[in-house]
Structure formats: C-alpha cells, structure tokens
Amino acid sequence: MSRECENQSFTCAHCGAGVRPLAGGSYRNHCPQCLWSVHVDVRPGDRAADCGGPMRPVRLVQPRGKRLAVVHRCLTCGVESTNRLAVDDPMQPDCALAVADVQASALPNPISGAAPNDSPLERGGRRRRPPRR
Ligand SMILES: [Zn+2]
Numbered sequence: 001m002s003r004e005c006e007n008q009s010f011t012c013a014h015c016g017a018g019v020r021p022l023a024g025g026s027y028r029n030h031c032p033q034c035l036w037s038v039h040v041d042v043r044p045g046d047r048a049a050d051c052g053g054p055m056r057p058v059r060l061v062q063p064r065g066k067r068l069a070v071v072h073r074c075l076t077c078g079v080e081s082t083n084r085l086a087v088d089d090p091m092q093p094d095c096a097l098a099v100a101d102v103q104a105s106a107l108p109n110p111i112s113g114a115a116p117n118d119s120p121l122e123r124g125g126r127r128r129r130p131p132r133r
Pocket residue numbers: 012013014015016017031032033034035036
C-alpha cells in the first residue's frame with residue numbers, strides 16, 4: 001500500500017465534520033473541529049489497530065523544542081497516543097478553541113468533576129409515616 005492511500009479525508013465520528021488531509025502531506029488522524037480521533041493506528045497512519053474505538057483528547061503536551069501535541073485516550077481499550085497538532089495548517093487548521101478546551105479540562109485528577117447540583121443522594125431522611133388503621 002502506498003502512503004498516499006493512507007492520507008485521505010475522512011468524516012469525524014464524533015462531530016461529523018469533514019476532515020481533509022494536511023496540506024503539508026503529513027498524516028492527520030484527528031478532527032480539527034473537536035480534536036477527537038478514532039483508534040485505527042498503532043503508529044500514526046499505519047492502520048494496524050483493529051480496535052476502532054473513539055479516542056478522546058485528554059491533554060496537551062509539548063516536548064521541549066517540538067510542536068504542541070495532543071494526547072488521545074481510546075475510550076474502548078484505554079490506550080493513549082500522542083499526535084502533533086496542526087494549528088497552522090493552511091487548509092484546515094486545528095480549532096484553537098478546541099485546543100484551549102482540552103487544555104482547560106486537562107486536570108491532574110482523571111475523575112471529571114461532577115456538577116454539585118447533580119447529587120444522586122436523596123434529600124435527608126424524611127420518611128412518610130405509614131397510614132394509621
Ligand atoms: Zn470532530
């Protein structure tokens with residue numbers, strides 16, 4: 001298989017956006033609108049994974065001297081992979097808002113904060129009395 005075949009446009013499984021290949025010819029495996037990906041690759045572009053699970057952008061990383069990258073975690077099998085962002089792609093740059101969103105939600109604690117009003121506990125111990133006979 002030639003490498004050109006692997007660098008195709010695709011439709012985002014998360015938000016439905018049409019995703020075009022990068023103008024620079026490097027492989028893009030995530031959606032520029034929502035930054036989600038799909039677990040099809042072991043290494044970027046190789047399509048060697050048969051998982052196919054949705055991959056959520058969980059945090060940003062920037063190795064020293066390298067470009068900003070996003071870490072995806074597969075919701076099906078839990079594997080993580082790092083992918084370079086393409087915020088300066090001339091054709092279809094990664095959405096800066098989505099990138100900022102990932103950055104804002106990248107908490108050290110992996111448990112996402114539950115809304116305070118969303119408590120499953122019922123309001124304190126008032127119990128209806130059994131009817132008198
Ligand atoms: Zn998307």
